[in-house]
Amino acid sequence: MEINDYKKVENVPLIQIIDEDVSMLIKVKESLEGQGWMVVANTEPRKAITQYFDLNPDCVIIDLHLQDISGFQILGDFQNHNNQQFVPKIITSNINDRQTRITAYKLGADDFIEKPLDMEELTVRIERLLKRKKIFDQSVLLDELTQLYNRKFLLDVFERNIKDLIRTKQIFSIAILDLDHFKYINDTFGHLSGDKVLKTFANFLKQATRSSDTVFRYGGEEFVILFQNTNQNEGVEIVTRLINDFSKVQFDKEGGVYSVTFSAGVFTVNHPEILLESALKAADLALYKAKENGRARVEISNLTPLEQFKKTLFVSVIDDDAIIRTMLTRILKIMNFDHYELNLEVFEDGIQFFESNRLAEIGEHFLILDGAMPVMDGIEILQKVKTIEKRRDIHVFMLTGRKSESDIERALKLGADDYMTKPFSIKEFQARIERLIKRMR
Numbered sequence: 001m002e003i004n005d006y007k008k009v010e011n012v013p014l015i016q017i018i019d020e021d022v023s024m025l026i027k028v029k030e031s032l033e034g035q036g037w038m039v040v041a042n043t044e045p046r047k048a049i050t051q052y053f054d055l056n057p058d059c060v061i062i063d064l065h066l067q068d069i070s071g072f073q074i075l076g077d078f079q080n081h082n083n084q085q086f087v088p089k090i091i092t093s094n095i096n097d098r099q100t101r102i103t104a105y106k107l108g109a110d111d112f113i114e115k116p117l118d119m120e121e122l123t124v125r126i127e128r129l130l131k132r133k134k135i136f137d138q139s140v141l142l143d144e145l146t147q148l149y150n151r152k153f154l155l156d157v158f159e160r161n162i163k164d165l166i167r168t169k170q171i172f173s174i175a176i177l178d179l180d181h182f183k184y185i186n187d188t189f190g191h192l193s194g195d196k197v198l199k200t201f202a203n204f205l206k207q208a209t210r211s212s213d214t215v216f217r218y219g220g221e222e223f224v225i226l227f228q229n230t231n232q233n234e235g236v237e238i239v240t241r242l243i244n245d246f247s248k249v250q251f252d253k254e255g256g257v258y259s260v261t262f263s264a265g266v267f268t269v270n271h272p273e274i275l276l277e278s279a280l281k282a283a284d285l286a287l288y289k290a291k292e293n294g295r296a297r298v299e300i301s302n303l304t305p306l307e308q309f310k311k312t313l314f315v316s317v318i319d320d321d322a323i324i325r326t327m328l329t330r331i332l333k334i335m336n337f338d339h340y341e342l343n344l345e346v347f348e349d350g351i352q353f354f355e356s357n358r359l360a361e362i363g364e365h366f367l368i369l370d371g372a373m374p375v376m377d378g379i380e381i382l383q384k385v386k387t388i389e390k391r392r393d394i395h396v397f398m399l400t401g402r403k404s405e406s407d408i409e410r411a412l413k414l415g416a417d418d419y420m421t422k423p424f425s426i427k428e429f430q431a432r433i434e435r436l437i438k439r440m441r
Contacts, residue, residue: 079108088129146202350376
């Protein structure tokens with residue numbers, strides 16, 4: 001979950017490109033990143049669809065002519081999922097006839113650009129769409145899917161309760177709720193099933209909370225409840241009841257039913273100088289304590305100490321170049337994240353990495369791989385990682401040579417989340433890793 005502490009990262013637009021032309025993809029990615037934007041590239045449509053829902057991009061560029069699935073089908077799927085939420089979508093094609101353009105616009109495209117792409121024109125069109133998205137986002141207070149208030153209205157409600165706290169000494173509590181294993185539901189049953197779970201959960205919360213409480217969809221599968229005139233013990237009691245009751249709700253699937261649980265963190269605001277971002281941070285870190293303690297439970301936070309609630313992210317650097325390993329280690333060691341404690345290890349090659357049984361560590365993994373190594377290179381490592389059953393918790397960042405288009409293509413097809421070409425600047429590497437890790441939340 002991204003809170004105001006991540007304001008700098010949130011203000012950097014994330015652009016997703018879906019195209020099987022690797023040469024063009026590399027060119028566009030480098031050009032757009034030169035604008036200071038974060039760019040995620042996909043050559044595999046299925047991976048692209050999953051990444052779209054995981055990363056919530058600010059703009060999507062979709063090539064019409066993909067082998068396994070039509071760009072029109074991807075566009076339609078995205079539009080069906082959030083037909084009122086404004087995520088600008090650009091269709092690119094080397095065919096520019098009237099009927100193709102009309103079909104694209106009917107399916108929800110916000111722009112249509114003929115190939116070959118003019119980078120300056122593409123940049124200007126993206127900038128225009130991002131400005132429209134910003135205006136749209138600022139004007140909407142209801143989440144379209146769940147019909148709950150969205151995060152933009154949360155500040156208003158919070159400040160109202162702060163005024164009540166000053167006037168009447170009436171404390172209040174904030175709870176952050178996160179559906180357990182929601183990504184598994186999307187991956188296993190499809191995003192339409194995931195949408196059904198979200199809408200059912202939202203209706204459940206509206207019906208099960210008091211009229212004085214306010215429920216928000218904060219983003220993805222995360223929700224916030226502001227409990228008016230509620231102390232810490234009362235907040236925990238209410239949320240515990242909600243956890244128990246929602247676990248009894250059944251969802252249909254082929255051949256049977258399944259249930260869904262959620263975890264929660266609660267923080268009580270008892271001082272008027274507490275800021276919304278501080279309250280959210282405290283509740284969010286308590287939420288992750290609940291996740292680490294087994295899920296389907298609620299934990300509390302007293303704001304300090306916050307460090308104990310950090311979630312472990314296992315970062316593995318695999319590179320045969322000792323200088324690169326040393327440099328990356330130094331960079332990673334000085335990085336600091338509110339919600340992640342980095343557990344860092346370095347390996348000279350893939351064989352050493354797999355022999356260490358590193359991936360047996362329970363939790364999320366972030367791999368930084370050199371594409372070219374004499375003993376099991378990055379591609380071979382990715383091939384082996386792809387066979388791991390729980391690979392959804394493994395994120396991969398590939399380092400590759402500037403000319404290695406074939407390596408980039410294979411890496412993206414095998415599931416790499418992003419890549420960076422050598423040589424690269426230390427500042428650029430650090431910024432890219434920070435953005436990816438914070439977007440993972």
